[in-house]
Amino acid sequence: xxxxxxxxxxxxxxxxxxxxxxxxxxxxxxxxxxxxxxxxxxxxxxxxxxxxxxxxxxxxxxxxxxxxxxxxxxxxxxxxxxxxxxxxxxxxxxxxxxxxxxxxxxxxxxxxxxxxxxxxxxxxxxxxxxxxxxxxxxxxxxxxxxxxxxxxxxxxxxxxxxxxxxxxxxxxxxxxxxxxxxxxxxxxxxxxxxxxxxxxxxxxxxxxxxxxxxxxxx
Amino acid sequence: xxxxxxxxxxxxxxxxxxxxxxxxxxxxxxxxxxxxxxxxxxxxxxxxxxxxxxxxxxxxxxxxxxxxxxxxxxxxxxxxxxxxxxxxxxxxxxxxxxxxxxxxxxxxxxxxxxxxxxxxxxxxxxxxxxxxxxxxxxxxxxxxxxxxxxxxxxxxxxxxxxxxxxxxxxxxxxxxxxxxxxxxxxxxxxxxxxxxxxxxxxxxxxxxxxxxxxxxxxxxxxxxxxxxxxxxxxxxxxxxxxxxxxxxxxxxxxxx
Numbered sequence: 001x002x003x004x005x006x007x008x009x010x011x012x013x014x015x016x017x018x019x020x021x022x023x024x025x026x027x028x029x030x031x032x033x034x035x036x037x038x039x040x041x042x043x044x045x046x047x048x049x050x051x052x053x054x055x056x057x058x059x060x061x062x063x064x065x066x067x068x069x070x071x072x073x074x075x076x077x078x079x080x081x082x083x084x085x086x087x088x089x090x091x092x093x094x095x096x097x098x099x100x101x102x103x104x105x106x107x108x109x110x111x112x113x114x115x116x117x118x119x120x121x122x123x124x125x126x127x128x129x130x131x132x133x134x135x136x137x138x139x140x141x142x143x144x145x146x147x148x149x150x151x152x153x154x155x156x157x158x159x160x161x162x163x164x165x166x167x168x169x170x171x172x173x174x175x176x177x178x179x180x181x182x183x184x185x186x187x188x189x190x191x192x193x194x195x196x197x198x199x200x201x202x203x204x205x206x207x208x209x210x211x212x213x214x215x216x217x218x
Numbered sequence: 219x220x221x222x223x224x225x226x227x228x229x230x231x232x233x234x235x236x237x238x239x240x241x242x243x244x245x246x247x248x249x250x251x252x253x254x255x256x257x258x259x260x261x262x263x264x265x266x267x268x269x270x271x272x273x274x275x276x277x278x279x280x281x282x283x284x285x286x287x288x289x290x291x292x293x294x295x296x297x298x299x300x301x302x303x304x305x306x307x308x309x310x311x312x313x314x315x316x317x318x319x320x321x322x323x324x325x326x327x328x329x330x331x332x333x334x335x336x337x338x339x340x341x342x343x344x345x346x347x348x349x350x351x352x353x354x355x356x357x358x359x360x361x362x363x364x365x366x367x368x369x370x371x372x373x374x375x376x377x378x379x380x381x382x383x384x385x386x387x388x389x390x391x392x393x394x395x396x397x398x399x400x401x402x403x404x405x406x407x408x409x410x411x412x413x414x415x416x417x418x419x420x421x422x423x424x425x426x427x428x429x430x431x432x433x434x435x436x437x438x439x440x441x442x443x444x445x446x447x448x449x450x451x452x453x454x455x456x457x458x459x460x461x462x463x464x465x466x467x468x469x470x471x472x473x474x
Contacts, residue, residue, distance in 0.1 A: 121317035121376075124272055125331035125383055126307035128299060135330060139321050 005187055011178040015188075018174025019195050025091050025170055026157045026199075032096025033156065034149065037103025038138060044108055046133070062101040068162055070094050075166040091163035099156050106148050110141035143214050150207040157203060158196065171195055223286045225250040225418060226271070226387060231280035233266055240266045241277070242442040248435075251416040255429035255450070258439035259465060264422045267439070268389050271420065272309045273302055284308065284387065307335060310380030314392040316372040318364040324351065324375050325360045328382045335383075350378040354408050370401030374408055381412075388412065390421040394428075406432075426470050430454050438462045 008015075043055050062070065075090035085093065114137050122132035164173035175192040179185045224247035233241040240263045248254050256264040269275035271282055273290045282289040289305050291298065319327050328350050329343040338346065351357045354374040364372055373393055380388060390409065394402045406428050412419060413432050423429055429436055429450060436453040438446045438461075446453060446462045454470070457463050 115317070117313060117315055117317035118319065120274060121311075121313065121319070122331075124274060124306055124309070124311040125379070126303045126335050127331060128303055131334060135334065136319055140319075143321060 003187060004184065007182045007184055008187060008191055011182070011188070014174050014178055015171070015191060015195065018169060018171040018192075019199065021088075021168060021170040021174075022157075022160055022172075022196075023199060025088065025095065025163060025168065026153075026160050026203075028092045029095035029099065029160070030153045030156055032092060033099035033103050033152070036096060036100030037107050037149070038142065040100055040104035041107035041111060041141075042133060042138065044104065045111055046129075059101045059104065062098050067094065067098050067159055068165065070098060071162060071166055087163070087167045090166055091160075091168045095156055095160060095163065098159075099152055102152050103145075103149055106145045106152075107138075107141055110144040111137060113144065114140050146207075146211055146214060150204075150211070153207070154200060154203060157199060161196075224248065224283075225252070225285060226420070227281075227283040227286075228267075228271070229281040229283070231267065231270060231277050231282070233263075233270065233275070233278045239442055241270070244280075244442075244444055246437070246444065246447070248418060248420060250418055252435060253413050253417075253419045253433045254421065254435045254437060255433040256420065256422045256437045256439060257424070257426065257429060257465075257469075258437075258445075262439040263442045264437075264439045265391055268391050268420060268422050271387075271389055272306050272311060274311070303335075307383050308386045310383060310385035310388040312373070312376050312380055312388070312390045312393045314395050316364075316369075316376045316396075318367075318372055318376055318379070320364050323361050323363055324356065324367070327364065327375060328379050331379070332382050346382055347378075350382045351375075353381065353411075354378045355404075368401060369397045370404040373397065373405045377405075377408055377412075386418065388417055388419045390419065390423070392422055392424065395424055424469070426454065426466070438465065440465070 040055060040059065044052060044059075047055070071091065071094040074094045075085065075087060078085060078090075118136050118140065119129075119132050122136040123129070127135065160170060161172040164170060164176065167173070169177070171192050175188040178188045182188070226248040228244060228246050231241050231244040232239070244267060256268065258264050266275050270277050271289065273282070277290055284305065287305070289302070289309075291301055293301060319330070322330060325344070325347045328347045329338075332338050332346060333343050347360060348357060351360055354377055356371060356374050356378060359367060359371060359375075364375065367375065377393075393409070394405050397405065402425070406425075409419070409421070409428075410432055421429070421433065431450075433450055435447060436450045437444050438453060438457070438459070440461050446457060446459045453462065454466065457466060
């Protein structure tokens with residue numbers, strides 16, 4: 001029994017809906033991981049000791065345990081303490097926070113690398129430390145780490161397949177649904193793989209545009 | 219403001235880095251509109267003294283006053299921050315390495331602080347940028363990023379950025395030391411222009427010619443002390459102290 005793609009067109013609606021959900025979850029989680037990464041980096045570098053500690057624990061938890069387990073904890077675990085998140089939201093939160101921790105590591109290094117003269121110049125103009133960070137230091141740091149953050153975002157896209165296990169019908173789960181009815185795993189997993197690859201190409205194109213725009217202002 | 223009160227006053231300034239004393243009991247006053255040059259060998263404490271005036275390098279002991287208001291007040295953190303930010307709005311500073319904001323255009327470099335701190339509108343900010351950049355002769359580069367400017371242009375932009383806050387006092391920390399020799403003059407011209415407009419300026423410099431031609435007073439510092447001070451004619455032509463003479467012999471050469 002060889003490959004038979006004739007069953008695929010009948011399931012294209014399901015697959016494309018999966019693509020839409022995968023893009024939605026990736027974009028939402030990427031946005032959360034970006035903003036969260038900046039906040040975590042600033043907290044790690046500038047917050048008082050007592051504030052830093054819970055965030056250090058948080059970072060350690062998200063870096064030191066499997067993403068799959070984190071998704072289970074957020075989706076199935078939090079219900080027990082009364083936090084009942086829809087699967088999509090749980091997926092975005094899990095993926096977003098997980099990658100926020102990784103982005104934060106990159107941004108912290110970049111903030112440290114920004115010349116101290118930048119902070120001094122901003123402070124001598126009368127800016128507060130917070131204003132100087134927001135307007136001068138962090139924007140420069142973020143520019144410096146856009147390429148490695150882009151790599152994280154591509155990893156995020158691929159890891160978004162994990163949210164299928166908490167019931168978000170994104171691309172991987174859509175393919176599994178089709179397989180369940182047609183018993184054609186090879187065909188549908190291949191279709192899903194091609195879809196991931198195409199989304200990936202799109203993401204890389206967007207990242208390249210952002211990098212080019214930043215390069216212009218250097 | 220009474221005339222009896224000095225414009226800038228430094229009282230018994232001391233600063234230690236651990237065991238190393240960088241400033242050893244320095245007191246001085248600067249009158250409104252005066253232009254004071256601080257000269258001396260590297261490591262003499264002149265930059266540290268300058269940076270103490272806006273509390274960028276806090277003193278270990280002593281006071282800095284601007285128009286009778288103490289700049290380096292000891293206050294609880296939040297109150298200190300509020301106080302020092304207000305004081306710094308009145309004290310412009312220009313650095314050796316320009317420290318322009320590389321992610322902002324020349325226009326944005328000049329207008330960022332006034333927009334943020336004085337809440338001026340976009341139209342007012344544009345007018346301010348044009349006014350300040352015309353003043354330093356950089357209007358034609360208004361929408362450039364700093365990376366596309368020459369060193370002299372960068373420093374003139376940094377001066378415009380400081381002036382945009384309408385400071386009462388300007389501090390120059392070796393503003394021309396990082397420039398190629400042929401670019402020094404364009405920055406000096408801007409500083410001379412400011413001098414003619416009676417801006418109060420304190421200038422740390424290695425350029426004896428410039429100090430002699432522009433400044434009202436020259437301070438010679440060595441090893442954390444002000445060794446000698448006076449009008450440039452006296453300090454440069456007829457120094458009293460042996461250390462001043464020795465320093466000038468090494469650094470003047472063609473100036474006298």
